[in-house]
Amino acid sequence: MKKLFIAVMVGLITVLFGASSCSEAAVARSGNLSIEYDETSLYIISTKPTLEFNVLERHGDAWLTAHYAQIPGNNQYIKVEFNNRGFGACDVWNSPNGVVFRNIWKKVYGYGFS
Numbered sequence: 001m002k003k004l005f006i007a008v009m010v011g012l013i014t015v016l017f018g019a020s021s022c023s024e025a026a027v028a029r030s031g032n033l034s035i036e037y038d039e040t041s042l043y044i045i046s047t048k049p050t051l052e053f054n055v056l057e058r059h060g061d062a063w064l065t066a067h068y069a070q071i072p073g074n075n076q077y078i079k080v081e082f083n084n085r086g087f088g089a090c091d092v093w094n095s096p097n098g099v100v101f102r103n104i105w106k107k108v109y110g111y112g113f114s
Helices: 002-021 096-109
Strands: 025-030 033-046 052-059 062-070 077-082 088-091
Touching: 025 096, 033 096, 052 096, 062 096, 077 096, 088 096
Parallel strands: none
Antiparallel strands: 025 033, 033 052, 052 062, 062 077, 077 088
8 A cells, every 4th residue: 555655646746747848838829810839849940040940830630840941031921831741931920820930039039020
């Protein structure tokens, strides 16, 4: 009985202190559209010469890997692809993908995208 109690306590402590490593969903909204993404899944590929990263995004019931890439010299559009299906252009200022990009930009560089 003592071993069972110790095993339960170890499991409880592991769960309590391991909770900080769980995913942290954030929601990016633009107008009536929104995207849920997992900030803890952020993987920075490059910051020079342009920002490029992967992050998990929820689309319906599925989580997809979103690959964002800044277009050099362009602050209006970014490139986004999901699960390696090919890039498409998204507006940085008027789309939920743009909000995700700007939020990650602020996390990486410490100041807002302009």
